[in-house]
Amino acid sequence: MVIDELLKIGVTLVEGNEYSNPILESILVLSNLLDVDKTYIYIHGKKEVNKDIEDRFIKIMKKRKTGYPIQYILGEREFMGLNFHVEEGVLIPRPETELMVEYIIDYINKEYPMENINVLDLGIGSGAISLSIGKYCANTMVYGVDIEYKPIYVGNINKDRFNLSNVNFYQGDLFEAIEDLDLKNKIHIIASNPPYIKTKDLESLQKDVRDFEPKTALDGGEDGLDFYRKISHKSKNYLIHGGLLIYEIGYDQGNQVKSILDGEGFTNISILKDLQGHDRVVLGFME
């Protein structure tokens, strides 16, 4: 079969699904299998593809049809200009999360241009937040924590990929993971994109997210706010005076998370909106 014919089959297989982009995904999967870039596929439509690649392509596109995320298939996802390795068991980095990371990087450059500071990231996934901060702010030490083993494993693959010695990952339940590190009142910034979906809403998530991304990275408990309460309360033992606590939130959680921070005594609390105009980040400062 030639490239064009195979692409047509790919499109037919995944077409009509809310979560797929049939032509683009067919091209991406095929270029990945052939180990060529996308332009090669555009130019060489009449080129013969061997049977082995053909079979693998069809098998993958059938899997994609079930909703299996394209990023797990390709093993990659771009975030903050960096190409992260991703695989099953870690949340795929979302573009809206760049808002929080951009804020943090600007804040560090402005407040601490010369100092060596400590940043704590709770719930690392693929390491996207920790490693972007580590990459763009060379003077920071980033401590990334996750309760699951897989994110620590994938985070370390990405740490090696970007060659960042100022970022380290620890497995454990939130602050327990860094208990032995003598970081009490020594952290300048605590950042988190915690699980924030209400347990009862997990079932109605888009199929690719619902069936294949890790529930532990999504389930925020009955009202979706469990982690904001836990983290905000314990943060006070770890932040320096004036330290920043910053979260990604669900589009409808702005006021609730703001009042959690208020209740814990944080000041100058603000909500940032994403490119879609939704509340996406809440931040506050410790007294």
Ligand code: GLN
């Ligand atoms: N933004 C993710 C989603 O809607 C949720 C991520 C999270 O819970 N932190 O799938």
